[in-house]
Amino acid sequence: MFDYLIVGAGFAGSVLAERLASQQNKKVLIIDKRNHVAGNAYDHYNEDGILVHKYGPHIFHTNSKDVFDYLSAFTKWRPYEHRVLASVDGQLVPIPINLDTINQLYGLKLTAFDVDDFFKSVAEEVSPVRTSEDVVVSKVGRELYEKFFRNYTRKQWGMDPSELDKSVTSRVPVRTNRDDRYFTDTYQAMPLHGFTAMFGQMLAHPNIKIMLNTDYHEIIDDIPFKEMIYTGPVDEYFNFKYGKLPYRSLEFKHETLEKEVHLPTAVVNFPNEHAYTRVTEFKYLTGQQHQKTSIVYEYPQAEGDPYYPVPRPENAEIYNHYKRLADATPGVHFVGRLATYKYYNMDQVVAQALTLYKKLSEEKQQKVIDGAAIKLNGAKKVWNGAIANISTNGVHGAK
Known part of the structure; x- marks a missing residue:
């Protein structure tokens, strides 16, 4: 019997698995459809030995000391400030x-x-x-x-x-100074050995079991658990009762080049020409030294893995129907970008997961308090009954 079944091994699911296992000694099973943990932040060494982000660049930045301190328990950091150029009118200019x-x-x-x-x-x-x-x-x-x-x-x-x-x-600021950093957050850094390594440390607890290549529909009737934490698409959980929520997806085309450096900075945006939106060179992000370099082109598309919820009023209305269902579903907690149909940065997902963990902890404490109160009341009744019995017996004895 698992205390929690967690669907999805990205940031939301992994943070909650770690907290529940390490802080409350809960038995946790975390599953994922993919063949790896870390969700869209997954990185790996390609066949040329270059560390790449499979699902496009993931740059960590946050203003939250709590989030940064929490993740620092599972990784050392490499300081990194992200810079982006845009190809406009035949020039590369800061964006x-x-x-x-x-x-x-x-x-x-x-x-x-x-x-x-x-x-x-x-x-x-x-x-x-x-x-x-x-x-x-x-x-x-x-x-x-x-x-x-x-x-x-x-x-x-x-x-x-x-x-x-x-x-x-x-989300995109306009600046009157020469600050060419893409983000201005207090904490800007990359996991020293990559995101996947950080997730490995996060999930390396004996109370956590991991099942990959697993759809929760296939195992939900076979594995006993008390509560579920669901990080997948909320419309899918409810069998698309109110229709499918629209997402934008991406196609990634990775290339390794026979040169040490290809781009003048980590990312170049292409707002006008070409079918792709941007090109990323990973060695800027990772700091890796290598005689070759690896880049990725991003092509937005309508079909494929869900990445970006489409923010339109009619979509928000559909989501609100699902949210009411989610709120009324006992024993299931919905968390993360897909489950709440909102575009979150990585640090925001971590913060949301930590907030849910705090709520679950408080509920547990309240149950303990309520249980203790019930036991105390029971003990009082027994005590009062015993006193009454003694008093009654004492009176009869005196007669």
Whole structure:
């Protein structure tokens, strides 16, 4: 009998497996359809001995000390600040758009004091801001929107930014200084020996059993467990009762090149030309020294493994139907990107899993308290009965 069956060995499932096993001595079975742990963060050495991310680049960054400290128990870190260039008008310029982007693109010599006025001069007033197009046009104007965002978004999401919720492009900042880092979080680092090695340490507990190449439908009637933690697609769990939730997927084309370095930085975005959205060179991320280098091209597509929930009001409405079902399902806890139909960064998934663990711990403590209270009340009844019996016997004896 397992205390928990956990479906999915990505960040959400693995964090909860580790916490429940190590902190509460729970017996945990964690299963995954794939032949590996680590979910989409899975990395491995390819046939040339280069460490690559199978499902595209995963860059760790967070402002949460709790999340960083938690993961630090399972890995040493390699400091890494991510930088991205965009291929625009035959040039490679920094993205997110910053002071150097504008100066390079337009042949200007603006200062940090000037560039804010530049953005104000090209921005269009939009009220209210509802769509991804509205977000960008209201910040940097239509020309930069066309150069950097419109076609990239069309490729990535299969629809125009005017059809997408504002949350999609709100994630990308615009800077008035020369900071060319893609992220500005307090903690920016990569697991020293890779993500898969970190997951291996996380799951290396005697209370945790792992089954790979396993669909939970195939074993759920054969393996006894008390509670389930589900990290897969929420619509699939409920047999698509309210219809299928839309996702965008990706096709990855990996190449190894007979050279030490190929790109000028870790990632180059292609917002206009080519069918792919970006190219990543992994040695920038891993710090590995090798005479060859490995890159990956990303081609967005409608079909395939679910990666990105599509943020549109009609999809949110469908998800809310599933959420009500999930909330009313006893003994099953839904956590992670697919189970909650929301795009989370890795650190946000870890934080969500730790929050659920805290909730489960508090519920357990409350059950212990309630159980102790019931026992205490029972003991009081026995005691009071004994006192009454003694008192009664004492009275009869005196007569």
